[in-house]
């Protein structure tokens with residue numbers, strides 16, 4: 001989540017708290033919908049955490065997404081590849097409420113209709129997004145960035161009187177280890193390398209414990225070593241979180257999918273639709289995929 005969205009998320013909570021106060025004593029309907037949004041009750045009993053059906057997005061008649069259908073299982077890591085302009089970022093814009101489709105359905109679990117929610121509401125129900133460019137609070141320390149991400153997850157009133165307790169300090173400590181920034185905890189975030197900033201932003205997202213993480217070209221601009229460590233980090237998240245990873249770096253995709261050995265699926269987007277889906281080895285051998293993307 002970007003700092004901008006974190007502020008937005010806090011704003012949503014203020015609005016909901018106001019609404020809740022105004023409706024207290026009334027019948028349960030509105031309160032029930034409040035708690036659904038605030039706690040993000042997610043129903044994945046049918047297996048899918050994200051379900052897109054027939055999504056179409058047009059820009060001045062040009063279809064950036066063209067009847068796109070996609071389903072991601074709970075706990076799955078799905079890699080998405082495809083040529084420039086295929087619609088990968090637009091797909092993330094639809095999931096996060098930044099862009100409204102002309103047609104189609106988008107569900108988080110089987111009950112939460114994403115197309116009815118605003119961008120900051122979608123962030124607050126457990127969908128975290130990492131944009132390509134790192135967006136951290138440059139003037140604050142690494143530790144303070146993580147602390148802020150933790151606070152942004154709380155109601156406004158409790159956040160005002162919020163002091164880190166032992167458990168929360170432990171969580172920040174564990175996150176610093178996970179994102180390889182333990183030794184840089186007191187460093188100003190603006191002084192980190194590009195790769196470290198990317199990790200910090202991923203750590204900030206994870207502090208909010210998102211159920212679904214969308215990562216748009218997370219290793220762009222990273223060194224080979226940083227890229228390998230990022231693959232390890234993502235693999236360690238799999239199962240507890242669902243991840244959608246968009247990347248052009250095929251070596252990285254190979255590491256994430258263990259070159260298809262564990263049966264992980266890769267989706268290829270082209271001209272706004274799914275061109276192919278299957279094991280990495282299968283899509284790499286697919287003639288259409290080679291023609292539009294891999295053979296370049």
Ligand SMILES: Nc1ncnc2c1ncn2[C@@H]1O[C@H](COP(=O)(O)OP(=O)(O)OP(=O)(O)O)[C@@H](O)[C@H]1O
Pocket residue numbers: 059064082083084085086087088089090091
């Ligand atoms: N706001 C917009 N207005 C007009 N056209 C847009 C807009 N956003 C995206 N597009 C167009 O939609 C198409 C899909 O763009 P998108 O950014 O989703 O591609 P992508 O798969 O993420 O590509 P890349 O790999 O280069 O990041 C492109 O042709 C792009 O120019």
Ligand SMILES: [Mg+2]
Pocket residue numbers: 088089090216
């Ligand atoms: Mg893109």
